[in-house]
Amino acid sequence: MFILTILYVAVVVVLLFGAAIFVHEFGHYWMARKRGLKVEAFAIGFGPKIFGWTKDGIEYSWRWIPAGGFVKLPQMITSEALEGEQPSESLPPVSPWSKILVAFAGPFMNVVFAIAIATFLWIVGLPMPVNPPVIGYVEKDSAEAKLGIRPGDVFVSVGGEAVKTWQDVAMTAALSTTSEIPVVIERAGQKSEFKLAAKVDPEDDIKLKSFNLDVQSTVLIGRVESEGVADKAGVKPMDRVVSLAGVAIFSQRHLADIVNSNTNTACELVVERAGEQVKLSVTPKYDKEFKRGRIGISFSPPPVKYQVQRPGPTPVEQIVKVWDQTVKTIKALANSKETGVGAKDLSGPVGILAMLSAFVKTDFRLALSFLVLLNLNLAVLNLLPVPVLDGGHIVMSIIEKIRGRQLNAKFQEYTTTAFAMLLISFMLYVTFFDIKRVPLFRALFERETKIEQPVKAPSSNGVVPTPQNPPK
Numbered sequence: 001m002f003i004l005t006i007l008y009v010a011v012v013v014v015l016l017f018g019a020a021i022f023v024h025e026f027g028h029y030w031m032a033r034k035r036g037l038k039v040e041a042f043a044i045g046f047g048p049k050i051f052g053w054t055k056d057g058i059e060y061s062w063r064w065i066p067a068g069g070f071v072k073l074p075q076m077i078t079s080e081a082l083e084g085e086q087p088s089e090s091l092p093p094v095s096p097w098s099k100i101l102v103a104f105a106g107p108f109m110n111v112v113f114a115i116a117i118a119t120f121l122w123i124v125g126l127p128m129p130v131n132p133p134v135i136g137y138v139e140k141d142s143a144e145a146k147l148g149i150r151p152g153d154v155f156v157s158v159g160g161e162a163v164k165t166w167q168d169v170a171m172t173a174a175l176s177t178t179s180e181i182p183v184v185i186e187r188a189g190q191k192s193e194f195k196l197a198a199k200v201d202p203e204d205d206i207k208l209k210s211f212n213l214d215v216q217s218t219v220l221i222g223r224v225e226s227e228g229v230a231d232k233a234g235v236k237p238m239d240r241v242v243s244l245a246g247v248a249i250f251s252q253r254h255l256a257d258i259v260n261s262n263t264n265t266a267c268e269l270v271v272e273r274a275g276e277q278v279k280l281s282v283t284p285k286y287d288k289e290f291k292r293g294r295i296g297i298s299f300s301p302p303p304v305k306y307q308v309q310r311p312g313p314t315p316v317e318q319i320v321k322v323w324d325q326t327v328k329t330i331k332a333l334a335n336s337k338e339t340g341v342g343a344k345d346l347s348g349p350v351g352i353l354a355m356l357s358a359f360v361k362t363d364f365r366l367a368l369s370f371l372v373l374l375n376l377n378l379a380v381l382n383l384l385p386v387p388v389l390d391g392g393h394i395v396m397s398i399i400e401k402i403r404g405r406q407l408n409a410k411f412q413e414y415t416t417t418a419f420a421m422l423l424i425s426f427m428l429y430v431t432f433f434d435i436k437r438v439p440l441f442r443a444l445f446e447r448e449t450k451i452e453q454p455v456k457a458p459s460s461n462g463v464v465p466t467p468q469n470p471p472k
Contacts, residue, residue, distance in 0.1 A: 027109030041072035103393035107379035118315035125310030136216030136251035228296020263293030348430035354441035
C-alpha cells in the first residue's frame, strides 16, 4: 500500500510540475507560431532527453532535469548553455514587438493557469489549516513573560497585519524587516499592544526569525524510554498529556518546563488514553547529560488539521495572498542583514517537488493551491530584467526598438549564456540547502493529517475555524 502511495504521489507531482512548465513554454510556442517565427524544439526540462519525437520539423522532448524547459527559437536571443549549440541557418530578422510578445506570452500563460486553478478551488472548496494563533508556551522569566504575556493569549495582529492562524504569525515574523515587531494580543476580550523581539533560534533547523513563544498544541507521547520514570509510572506511547502537577499543559516546551521545575518531586500526571483520563504518579529525575529534570519520554507530532471551506477563497483572494507573500519575500531578501532571510532559504526544484509531494499526499486540493503559488512565482521570476529570463528578452527588445537597429547577435548570445550559467550555479546553490533540509521534507511527507468536514465560507474576515475560548 505504501509503495502504491509513493508511486501515486510521484506520478501526480511530475504531472503537476510538468503542467506549470508546459503552460509557460506553450505560451512562447503558441505566440511564436502566431507571429511567424521558426520553432526548432519544444522541451520540458533540461539536460539529456528521456524521450522525444519530431513533427512538422519541430523536435519535442521531455528531459531529465525538471527545473524548467525551453522553446528553441533561432530568431530570438539564445543560450547554448541551456538549449545547445545553435545552427548557423540564415533566417529573416523578427521585429522587436514580436520578440516582446513571444517573451511575455510564457509568464502570461502561467498567470492564466493560476487563475484557472484558483477558480476551480473556489468552486470545489479548499482545506484551510485549523491552527488558531493561541500561545501555548511562555518561557519563565523571559522578556515576554515580564511583559505579562501568558499561555492562552491570542495573537490578533503582527506587524500591523491581522493573523488568523499560527502560520500567519510565523510567516509575518520571519519576513519582517525589523527585529522588534509590534503585535496585538487578546485575553478574555481585552486587547493589548506589545513590541516583541523576533530572533533566529540556533537550534532550529529552519534558520528564520521567530518569537520566543510556542503555539498551543496537543502534547502526544512518542517513545517511552524503557525503565525510565514515565515507563515505570505506566505512561504509554500516544497518550495525550492533560496536566502535570495540577498545571494544564499547552505545549511540549510547557511540559518540559513543568517537569524541570518539579525535579525530585512526586506529582500527578494526567493523560488521556482511549478517550478516558488516566491519573499517574511521576517523580522527575535530574539528568546530568541534559542538565535538567526528565521523565524519559519523547514527543510525537500532533496531527495537522484542516477544515474544508466551501466555497473556497475567491480567485482574487488567492492571487492577492500569493502576491503579498511574494512581495514580502522579495523585501526580506533585499533586507537580508536585518531579516536573516537569504538565498539559502529559498527552494529550488528539490524543495518545490518535496513540498508538492507532501501536499499531494495530504489532499489534492492543497497541491493545486501550491500550484497557484508556483505558477505566479514562475511568472514573477521570469519577468525579472535578467538576460536568459523572459524579462531580459523584453528589455533587450525594447532597447532594440529605441535604437532602431538590432543589438549585436554575438553580444546577446554571450550575455544570455553567461547569465544562464549563473542561473544554473544559483540553482545548484539553492539545491544544496534543499538537500540539507531533506529530513524536514520527509517529516512533512510523513506527518499525520486530518481533513474535517466542509464548512460554509466566512462572510467577512476569512476565519474558518472558530478557536475555543483560551484557557484562563
